[in-house]
Amino acid sequence: GAVVSQHPSRVICKSGTSVKIECRSLDFQATTMFWYRQFPKQSLMLMATSNEGSKATYEQGVEKDKFLINHASLTLSTLTVTSAHPEDSSFYICSASFAGGFENTIYFGEGSWLTVV
């Protein structure tokens, strides 16, 4: 089946630094990728929708300048948390859908744990 890979799975960074998380679709071309955020014992909250070759669409309340999303190719999207602070510590998950897939064909990555110290 389709696989979506995220890297790194865990990252610890110092407050004020930036960290990049990669999301790759391994065996299909992902025209659309989504970035979610999940706090402990809470559900996934959509942060932004990323279409290949165009600017991401951010959900209300998500800071565009803080969470930079790039979808430069059909197999790679990146999320960069800029000037990270402890409150940005969370589980970040990407998902991907592909052109020609059925409406239900959305695959999730394994997630990336970010801890800001």
Next chain:
Amino acid sequence: QKEVEQDPGPLSVPEGAIVSLNCTYSNSAFQYFMWYRQYSRKGPELLMYTYSSGNKEDGRFTAQVDKSSKYISLFIRDSQPSDSATYLCAMKGMGRRALTFGSGTRLQVQP
């Protein structure tokens, strides 16, 4: 009011029990309904999907959608300790690829 409501649990059942997990929603535009299983510190894994109303069965899992009541269910038969996880319902409308998730129900199957 949240678009999708789901009891967070935890729900604890003995091994072999039938488990019923449910979600209600308010957006009548939702057409696709999914159930995901999420183990601790892992990404969600798609279990079942259903389009519009009806039932769908896959092994020990049965998904039901009642659009008139805006209510969906996931039944797990002969539950196993390995089924212990958080179960998330998710749904979306036609033409929209992003999912709206419920808060998840934590299930514990006791051996």
